[in-house]
Amino acid sequence: MTIRFTAVNYRIHPAVRRTLDTLLSPCRRRYFAAPMASVVLILGIALASPAFADSGSDVIGDEAEAKATARDRLLYREALFRHYTNDDLGTLTLLENRHMGSNHIANRFHNLNHILAIEAGSRYGMFQANTEIAEHLAFTVREKDVLQRAKLYEGRVAYEAGQYTDALKKLSESLDSLDRVGLDEAYYLMARCYIHQKRPADAGRALGKVTEGTFWAAYGYYNLAVYYGENDPDVNRALISFRVAAAMTPNTEEGLELKDRIYLSAGHLALLSDEYDKALGFLQNVRADGASAAAGIYDYGLAFAGLKRYRVAIQAWHRAKKFALVVPGVAEAFQAIAYGYEQEGLRATSIDAYLEAVSVYDKEMRHTAEIRKSLLADGMLAVLDKARRQHNEAAWFLATDLVTNTPTVAFVNFLMSDDEFYALAKTLLQLDGMRKFSRSALDRLDIYEQALAKKASDVKKARSDRKALLNTSNLNEVIARRNELAPDLKTGSISLVAELEYVDRILVQARQEFVSLRKQMAAAESGFSDLNDRIATLRDRYSAALERSDAVIAEYEGLLAKRGDELLQRHYDNIEDFYLRSQLSLVNLYDDLAIDELEKMQADKMRSEREAGAK
Incomplete structure (x- = not known):
């Protein structure tokens, strides 16, 4: 079983940058002359950082200063709205064409707009451009919190480049005046650097400074648990870290999905260690209507099978039959049911189960061939559009024939699980x-x-x-x-x-x-x-x-x-x-x-x- 980390790296085509260069104003064209760079998808929760909060309570020194910041304040609010709605191209276009504030030193909102441009540009892999903006801020900004935010970005770039020692140095320098969310991200990235340097104890100390009940803490301990699971012969350290990660997860929709993955990973690790009772304790917490449900059900049945309780295992595996075959654990469950009947000595029932599995597999192969043909004929954008429309229809997930009629959205989810x-x-x-x-x-x-x-x-x-x-x-x-x-x-x-x-x-x-x-x-x-x-x-x-x-x-x-x-x-x-x-x-x-x-x-x-x- 593959346990995925929270960051995904990929290369972006140079033409993307050329296209942006055409769309955006030439006023700072030099920022976008960088070569092809890696795009890093850090946790989406960074969007909601208080670093972008409207500083309406700031005291403006005098009327002249208030007038100087008025334009950038309005621009900041509009750009912030676009950023919060994931319209990063609109954010960049707006800031590049209208970022006209004249006073960098006293104009807080002008500098916050620079930080906002850095965050939006990160989504398009503009790391060279963003680094130049951060260096520019280092010479012009008086607000220490804005300066520290720029240093945090430099630390993030160093981490993504694999320069973990340099990243730790820059991240440590950013800690002094960051807001709470900025500190959480900095400590999270420091923990990731320590993990890459095989220093789990230091990673644990860094994570201890992250705010409890946040995604930064949950993902941090999850990654630490993965490290222990792969490198520590004592499985209990990994299981303890998984428990801490689950306890740190917020009770939001994304948080519940993460908690499912945590329990599934912990249960699978316990299962591989033949600790079936511990595996059951973790796996029973995986929600029946979540994305990890099918894999959890399959492992749940395996744990009972390990205890020689095949009838209970068969009952569990039957629950996986309502999911599409592209979902991990479903195809395995069909064979496991027949195997369970065979172990119970019910050969006739086992034959029926195998016949059902053969029929289901045959239909899935034919349907997969049709999807491949559609992908090659219509293109990926058409397939993604069809999947988007299906996803907006709640009926697809509630359908009872998913296992014999896998919808396009399920295939797209399967494809999207591949990093490349x-x-x-x-x-x-x-x-x-x-x-x-x-x-x-x-x-x-x-x-x-x-x-x-x-x-x-x-x-x-x-x-x-x-x-x-x-x-x-x-x-x-x-x-x-x-x-x-x-x-x-x-x-x-x-x-x-x-x-x-x-x-x-x-x-x-x-x-x-x-x-x-x-x-x-x-x-x-x-x-x-x-x-x-x-x-x-x-x-x-x-x-x-x-x-x-x-x-x-x-x-x-x-x-x-x-x-x-x-x-x-x-x-x-x-x-x-x-x-x-x-x-x-x-x-x-x-x-x-x-x-x-x-x-x-x-x-x-x-x-x-x-x-x-x-x-």
């Missing part, structure tokens, strides 16, 4: 998200261009109307008439002279306003032209990004189809092996029954002959 396939699928979905983003942007540009054209038409019409009102000849005629009357008015009364001066001021003002309006109308035409040029530029950029996305997606579709076909072929071979072994067991049972029948007939014949001789 999951990494490729993750990148493919990110690329597809970029492609959808580009298409949406092009649609928005079309709408904006239409609105702009209508506005330009309205302005042009209004300009024509104003031109008629602001006729140059009319104004010049008034001025000429005034000039003709001016000599006569100067010889008139004082009041008429004053009126002349008033008219002069009105005419000067009218002339100035006329010239100003002419300039404004010309500027309006120029403004519409500039906007149209910008639309054309953006359309070219998004079209180029869309074209590159299509090319890379096609490449990843090919890689995924190949890997998916390999996994499905492996599943097919595994089911075929169960199929052949079940048939062989049937043949052996039929042979045994035939031999027993022959021996019975021979015994009856001999008894009849003895009775006849006695007479």
Whole structure:
């Protein structure tokens, strides 16, 4: 049984970075010039870190400082919303295009936006870019907690690069002013470094400083238990660590799934050590409706079988028959049922069980072949979309024919359990998200261009109307008439002279306003032209990004189809092996029954002959 750690490493295609480079503003393009980097999926709970909490209670020194932070505060809130909704591309786009704060030293929200960009960029493997941002913050930030958060990121990158000594140094330097969640992550990563350095005692001490009842603590002790299980001859240390991990797990949906995996791993380890009672104690805590249920049921039955309680084991294995055959433990349970009946001496019932298993395996092989054909014909995105739609339908999980009609979503779950396939699928979905983003942007540009054209038409019409009102000849005629009357008015009364001066001021003002309006109308035409040029530029950029996305997606579709076909072929071979072994067991049972029948007939014949001789 494979016990998986909490981090998944994979390589991201360089075209992903080029596509992002096209989508994002060139204002910090140098940050995205890094070579291909590893993408690391650290625990999703980091999204909810209080490090991103709105610091609304912060005291702003004066009005000028408050105005300086207002834009970045609003930007931070919008970007934070996108980040919490897992829209990392939207987060990066927003921050790259509008991150305009001018004061890095006193502007807390500007620096928090940098931290947010680091977290979002990590999801796309932008480690070189993020490292440059962290180094930039080291020289400009006054807020110690923000600086420590940047150091925490540097420690995380060093850990993922396998530089455990350097990671421990950087993580230790980040501990001084981190918030509680930041400290938990730092101690968790330190424990992982110690485990890689084969220092479990130090790992335990680091985990002792993690907040109880958090995922950091639960995963930390889970990984420590795995280390003990693989390296310590005393299985009890691993089992104790598993118990601690289970006790640390939060009572959320994700936490309950993790707790199931913990109990399943502990029970399986106890089972391998022939400690059947301990195995039962762990396995009975695995939920019957969780993702680990089938594997737990199978191991639960094995524990009873180890105690020679085959009837109870058979009852347990029957409960696994409601799950799809791609789920670990289900295919094994069908054979185990027949084996249990055989051990109980119920050969006829065992034959029926083997016949049922053969039928189920045969249907699964045919269905697997159909899925392979669909994957190669339609592509992985179509299969993932179908699985997503099935997943949203609760009825698929409640269906009673899963074992004979495995749904696509169950096959996708099976494929996603493979690290390489999951990494490729993750990148493919990110690329597809970029492609959808580009298409949406092009649609928005079309709408904006239409609105702009209508506005330009309205302005042009209004300009024509104003031109008629602001006729140059009319104004010049008034001025000429005034000039003709001016000599006569100067010889008139004082009041008429004053009126002349008033008219002069009105005419000067009218002339100035006329010239100003002419300039404004010309500027309006120029403004519409500039906007149209910008639309054309953006359309070219998004079209180029869309074209590159299509090319890379096609490449990843090919890689995924190949890997998916390999996994499905492996599943097919595994089911075929169960199929052949079940048939062989049937043949052996039929042979045994035939031999027993022959021996019975021979015994009856001999008894009849003895009775006849006695007479």
